[in-house]
Amino acid sequence: MNGRKTLEPLWWGLFSAGGVVAAFLVPIHIVITGIAVPLGWLPDAQEIYRHWPVRLYLFILIALPLYHWAHRFQFALSDMGMRGIHKPLAVLCYGAALLGTVIAGWILLRL
Amino acid sequence: MMATRPDPAGLYHPAMPATWWLRKRSYFLFMLRELSSVFIAGFLVVLLLQIAQISSGEDARAAFSAMLRSPGWILFHGVALAFAVYHSVTWFYTTSIVMPLRVRGRELPRWLFTALNIGAWAGVSLVILILYLALPASA
Amino acid sequence: MSERTITLDVTRYRPHQEAVPTVQSYAIPFPDDWVVLDALNHIKDQVDGSLSYRWSCRMGVCGSCGMMVNGEPKLSCAVFLRDYFPRAIRVEPLSNFPVIRDLVIDMSGFLDKLKSVKPWIIREQEKPLSEGEYLQSPRELDAYQHFSQCINCMLCYAACPVFGLDSGFVGPAAIALGYRYNLDSRDHGTAERREVLGDHEGIWQCTFVGECSVVCPKHVDPAAAIQRVKVDTAKDWILSLVMPWGQR
Ligand code: SF4
Ligand code: FES
Numbered sequence: 275m276n277g278r279k280t281l282e283p284l285w286w287g288l289f290s291a292g293g294v295v296a297a298f299l300v301p302i303h304i305v306i307t308g309i310a311v312p313l314g315w316l317p318d319a320q321e322i323y324r325h326w327p328v329r330l331y332l333f334i335l336i337a338l339p340l341y342h343w344a345h346r347f348q349f350a351l352s353d354m355g356m357r358g359i360h361k362p363l364a365v366l367c368y369g370a371a372l373l374g375t376v377i378a379g380w381i382l383l384r385l
Numbered sequence: 386m387m388a389t390r391p392d393p394a395g396l397y398h399p400a401m402p403a404t405w406w407l408r409k410r411s412y413f414l415f416m417l418r419e420l421s422s423v424f425i426a427g428f429l430v431v432l433l434l435q436i437a438q439i440s441s442g443e444d445a446r447a448a449f450s451a452m453l454r455s456p457g458w459i460l461f462h463g464v465a466l467a468f469a470v471y472h473s474v475t476w477f478y479t480t481s482i483v484m485p486l487r488v489r490g491r492e493l494p495r496w497l498f499t500a501l502n503i504g505a506w507a508g509v510s511l512v513i514l515i516l517y518l519a520l521p522a523s524a
Numbered sequence: 525m526s527e528r529t530i531t532l533d534v535t536r537y538r539p540h541q542e543a544v545p546t547v548q549s550y551a552i553p554f555p556d557d558w559v560v561l562d563a564l565n566h567i568k569d570q571v572d573g574s575l576s577y578r579w580s581c582r583m584g585v586c587g588s589c590g591m592m593v594n595g596e597p598k599l600s601c602a603v604f605l606r607d608y609f610p611r612a613i614r615v616e617p618l619s620n621f622p623v624i625r626d627l628v629i630d631m632s633g634f635l636d637k638l639k640s641v642k643p644w645i646i647r648e649q650e651k652p653l654s655e656g657e658y659l660q661s662p663r664e665l666d667a668y669q670h671f672s673q674c675i676n677c678m679l680c681y682a683a684c685p686v687f688g689l690d691s692g693f694v695g696p697a698a699i700a701l702g703y704r705y706n707l708d709s710r711d712h713g714t715a716e717r718r719e720v721l722g723d724h725e726g727i728w729q730c731t732f733v734g735e736c737s738v739v740c741p742k743h744v745d746p747a748a749a750i751q752r753v754k755v756d757t758a759k760d761w762i763l764s765l766v767m768p769w770g771q772r
Contacts, residue, residue, distance in 0.1 A: 282728040283761035297476035301469045302510035308462025312454040319521040336429045343426035350419045355403030381437045395539025396622040401688040415733045483751040
């Protein structure tokens with residue numbers, strides 16, 4: 275492959291994967307833990323988070339959309355007049371997503 | 386052949402204001418779509434914090450659950466849900482453009498692809514809900 | 525047929541005479557079948573010969589008459605005055621481009637970009653003439669045909685905020701044209717084009733606002749082309765990770 279070496283295909287790939295996860299999985303989770311449980315419509319079943327398959331699922335659910343956020347947010351900020359600092363913005367946002375991934379993995383492992 | 390260049394001194398360069406996305410409905414909807422990611426990530430951070438409480442003992446866990454019952458947090462989740470649903474619908478539609486399904490060489494109509502995905506999304510959501518209710522019993 | 529009178533608020537810009545564009549209004553009587561371009565031609569012939577703009581075919585094929593009509597990029601030969609009457613019509617030069625004079629924009633940057641994507645068939649090895657032409661099946665033609673309908677009107681660039689914010693962005697029409705050749709069964713130039721298309725100023729700057737495809741008069745769908753180049757490039761990028769030896 276010629277052309278400049280750039281990590282943009284990687285970030286875009288993670289963004290896309292995160293977008294898919296967010297589109298299919300996130301709304302129902304907001305309904306359950308953010309609305310239905312607090313309002314008492316559904317039982318609070320936090321003990322299921324300890325199942326290992328559930329932990330793996332939660333890791334994917336939480337980590338991938340962080341890259342989706344990082345990608346869109348840094349572009350949105352630079353579109354709103356921060357073009358001059360696009361590079362540091364990108365480093366900051368993708369860095370935050372990486373950090374979030376590590377933290378999520380650590381929390382889920384130690385449950 | 387080089388493109389002919391006009392006298393650069395006479396050119397008028399229009400500047401795009403930082404508020405360009407407020408000037409047209411479609412641009413505004415685009416920006417809402419992009420910013421939906423903030424609410425989705427925000428919700429997931431709250432979810433992660435809630436999960437983290439499990440290993441901090443029963444008191445911490447109950448306190449966090451009580452916090453989520455406050456009207457402010459319910460409102461936050463209502464807004465986040467609206468943005469998340471907007472993300473889902475726009476995501477399915479854009480996917481129909483980016484990776485069209487081909488049936489015998491012909492691209493499936495975009496509305497149909499989108500509708501199929503919305504159906505699959507409803508199915509997945511139902512399965513998650515059922516698992517959420519069924520899993521504790523089997524634990 | 526009765527004639528009505530419509531007001532056109534036209535952007536004027538005379539280089540070296542004024543620093544910023546101004547607006548000039550013209551009241552133009554028009555028959556029912558006039559388009560915006562007819563009104564401009566009427567102004568130039570009868571009212572004010574100093575008005576400058578581009579046009580040629582008057583039938584939506586040459587792509588030279590693009591302007592902002594009430595804030596939307598349009599081919600001025602394809603929009604009827606009667607659809608705007610009785611309100612006034614704002615006519616401005618295409619957004620996001622430097623203005624040379626009045627409604628005439630500087631397209632030299634666009635022409636450079638068109639060339640930069642190598643919009644021609646690239647062969648690893650040319651067949652000798654004696655072997656005849658490169659044949660293509662109807663299905664192979666189908667794969668790229670609608671991406672080849674572009675008339676270079678630049679309406680998509682005027683609709684694109686990313687180009688408005690960064691004039692270095694290769695942009696919708698040029699990327700769609702490069703993709704059209706990538707899709708051509710006779711072509712081997714995908715890797716060569718990647719240098720321009722796969723750059724930050726190529727596909728990766730695009731945030732898929734999607735307006736380019738909305739305004740395109742030829743339904744080229746440049747937004748789809750750009751996203752599909754992203755998919756192809758990302759796939760090849762992953763492949764080059766798992767099979768670094770497999771790359772041309
Ligand atoms: S892609 Fe469409 S809008 Fe863009 S220059 Fe070509 S014909 Fe015009
Ligand atoms: S004059 Fe040729 S496209 Fe309008």
